[in-house]
Amino acid sequence: MLKLVLVATILSLTIIQVSGHGYLTYPISRQIRCTSNNQNSIWWPENGDGIKDPQCKAAFQYVYNKYGGSADAARYQFVQKNEYSINIPDYAQGPSAMKARLPKSICSAGAVNKDVLFGDKSGMSIPYPWPATIIDGAGAGSKTINISFCATAVHAPNQWSFYVTKPGFNVATQEITWDNLELIQNYPTTQVPSTPTNNLCETSNAYNMAVTLPARYTNAVLVSVWQRVDPVGECFINCADYVFSGSNPTTSSTSSKPTTSSTTAAATTVSSTTGRPTNTTTSSTSSTTGTCMCPCACSA
Template sequence: MKTNKFFGAVAAVSAMYILIPNQSAHAHGWAEFPEARQSICYEQGGLWSGTPPNAACAQAKAISGTYPFIQRNEFAINIPAPTYNDMEVVKAAIPDGSLCYANDAQKSGMGAEHSQWTRTELPTGTFEYVFNATAPHNPSFWQFYLTKPGVDVSKPLKWDDLELIQEYGNVAVDADKKYRMDIAIPADRSGDAILFTRWQRDDTVGEGFYNCSDITISGDSPVDPEPSEPYLEQGDAFIPADISLNTPQLGESVNYKVFSDNGDIHSSFSLEITADNQLDWDRLLASQVNGYYETQYSGNVFIGRWHAEMNHYMYFRNELHNNFFNASNGQAYGEFSITANNEFVEAVITPTVLKEITNASVTHGEYVVLTPASSKGDIEQISWVQVAGLPIETAIGQNDELIINTVLLENVAQEVSFELTVSGQGEEDKTVYSFTITPTDVEPGPSPEPLPGEQWSASAVYNGGEKVMHNNQEWTAQWWTQGEEPGTTGEWGVWR
């Protein structure tokens, strides 16, 4: 049996219920205007509880997982001084097709062929380019490239597709950690294009940052709001001292669980070791933890350590035993393990409140439905158990979904956690989902009169809120369903 796997449908969920300022931790930075494609995908969501709404972002996630979005600030490669001044060396280090992900194989989905990248409209002429430098680097220099007329921007970007349109030397960073420069779009350009940014540190290490901003030359767009950074308490090392990069073998899983201050499990993450990530698995596993807690819980857990000069938390690549569990509650902790990987079954929880939950929080009085429908494999048995929070009465639906009526709990801020176990073909897999319940003092008013629905069909798929007629009575689906007959699902059932 392995530890819980982490999937986009939210297999590993929740943090401890810890309140800290709404802050987030990053390294380095990304193009803010026009926004880099990895940042747009990150902001559009769908990383932890489903599929990104943009088709290109969804494809990138399918290829590379959530890592490119979580690491939107570090599309970078090191080209040691002085060779980063030789463009032939740069082109060899970042070959054609890999420009939009700086030749980092773990982010290759960001450079895959697709025509649906979200674009920022820009006019011809001069505009103010903004780079969000979560960690400013000076001295440094800048180069800006624009795709040539006629280039098919849906294809992986090549150096010959680009022409240099602007250069800057060592630009001072603003007090708000923004680099701002005037960039001129040639007057003869129109239509879809890619603005390619190179920000090169002028030092011995030679770290350079490369961003692709998808644009349409015709209009303008606003600048996103400014971010900030958190401060956390450092705990134990992320990876135990007796574990090396070569310890986990191909086909095994590296796992990490996060526990609250009272010892309750709140999230679990897992990564299968493959030939592609065998020497890079630690940062990928850390990125799952960091990305989930950043997007769902304001960054109150971070794997890495504080960088005093850069004034933020970051994961230190190639320092396996020098990254730590950090949390806003110093009594919380993490646990690393290595297990055999399941071949046949994978547990996945999809949380819904008539629609999919996206921020691990619901309002008191709502029904929560945890469905195992996205679990994979030939599932023979499914079971649920509450593992944290005040005990609450639950019910099991006809499709093994767990139904939770939060009105049965006291109307106060609290958090509850449930564990799903699936088994089949001699294997067992577990995963945990935790969510907070926000109190309300407002009594719900009467519902509006329902609109007439169509006749119920056993073969049709119905989503939460949809209405049907069956046996001369109107029924409303409480969540996703198919094949469950209205009038047979009971008081807690899907049809009411």
Template sequence: MSTTLAARRRAALSALIVAVASVLLLTTALARVADAHGNIVDPASRNYGCWQRWGGDFQNPAMATQDPMCWQAWQADPQAMWNWNGLFREGVAGNHQGAIPDGQLCSAGRTQNGRYNAMDTVGDWKAQNISTNFSVKLFDQASHGADYIRVYVTKQGFNPVTQPLGWGNLELVGQIGNTPASQWTAETGGVSIKVNGTAAGRSGRHIVYTIWQASHLDQSYYFCSDVNFGGVQPSPSSSASPSASPRPSTSPSVSPSPSRPPSPSPSSPPPPGGCSATYALTGSWPGGFQGDVKVTAGSSAITGWTVTLTWANGQTITQSWGATVTTSGSTATAKNVSYNGSLAAGGSTTFGFLGNAPNSSNGAPGLTCTPS
């Protein structure tokens, strides 16, 4: 064998090794993305609540005055909300206090390269009214199950509006042990479970702190939910159940362009007893996009709704949450799921989806809303 031929074979072998290594690294990275799949949806955690309230309108300057803590979080890193299901640490081995310093509990110790740091910001976060006998609802997209889930509440006298959260401020008020996903409640896009807690002697503003130890890896999730025990004002969250099923984490990790706000479709006020729907483009990439639809009841309550979307540019919906979607030609029909069909007069909910956009144009669909 000539020296030149041997050199060529060695070069080809080296190139093959590099290619295989690259594929393995990519596969590992994708697997890690797929691992991140859950959050507390009731009472909503800080980043899930900000996504729930503002995900379809995150550039609205009114947020700065109406919801200033969410505003600072969106400004700090929008991906903390788009990736609401990734607030976790790995390799903690149960030593949560050793891994997470005081003052950093809501960001899981500034996990994910600081993406969630704004969750630790002290201030007047929107708080949900709950009773002292309550439950937290955890939504798990990947059906990982739990080694355990622990629910803590801040001690009476702690003020979350002015004080950073530390481990010494918390008291364990509820927990469950090993619970496989097969024992959780099946929902559209995943499974959920409720964990009961009792916060006797509490009143006013508090933080409910939840630790979910997922079963598939040594992966620990940490959630801060702002609550008001015994409050009489309407909850900032529109309902006890999430207004939209969480977004699948398999969607492209593309946040909407800061220079391009979502463009809602025009809609006339809903008629009495009827409903209306508005559309917002919340993200786009070559060949695909992400959208939200807001459904609003008229002057009378409704028990269900159906939204028809008519596309003009060949778009198709490939995945949805918060609605059951069927497609026929250029028309998609979205029906409410179990938890977001009933709306009070003037009440609203949202559903979202991923879609294919095969053409250069990606115009808003025509919308009709029919109550039931």
């Protein structure tokens, strides 16, 4: 009987992931930070105590406790890593349409109910000292990086926009809302996928774009918005934490202006060779292989 349950579970996860569409690998998104560490067992114990990274464990247990101890509901945000999605059919009206349909739980793409489409991924939106990718830009007011978004399905036409949390935002204590986000860059015309820049991507396609990040010397959050240009208006939202290396060269804070193109938490460096996160504090444990997604292969 147990074997039948395991087989059914594996088949259901395979079906779920086929429908996925993508995720940020640089800077590394919250859900991929969790699923790329094979020390994070989402299967046993069912209450999430097998998850080693504290931020991932907190995300799991937030949803688990929300439904009185539902492991299936809590696992969904990890299993469905490819599809942090919300439908915005009136996207042509601009950011106001997106903000109206996604007023909160931004890092979960508004998925906060296990019984409806896209399930409950609200654990990824909780205030917590999430580890951050270190941006080597000490003393700079901004830095242009090449973001990489793994495309498990390619969609065209498309358009992209990027937001970051404003100066003074505290990722450990504050919920991310549109009021504490600022638009930094737009790609209003269709982007074409190319080769992934790191091995966190499980396919051969990735959207790689130059994005100018404003300097943040305490942990900040980059929010990527991938909008499909179609009648359904499928929109994919990912959150990635980042922080500039070094100390703030000035005590004054200034907001950045968007560019249009055709408490401090743990910090993380990302290998340019492997794409794997390596924490510079002891707040979480990283590995070079994926999350224990198959229950039959997990150790207790």
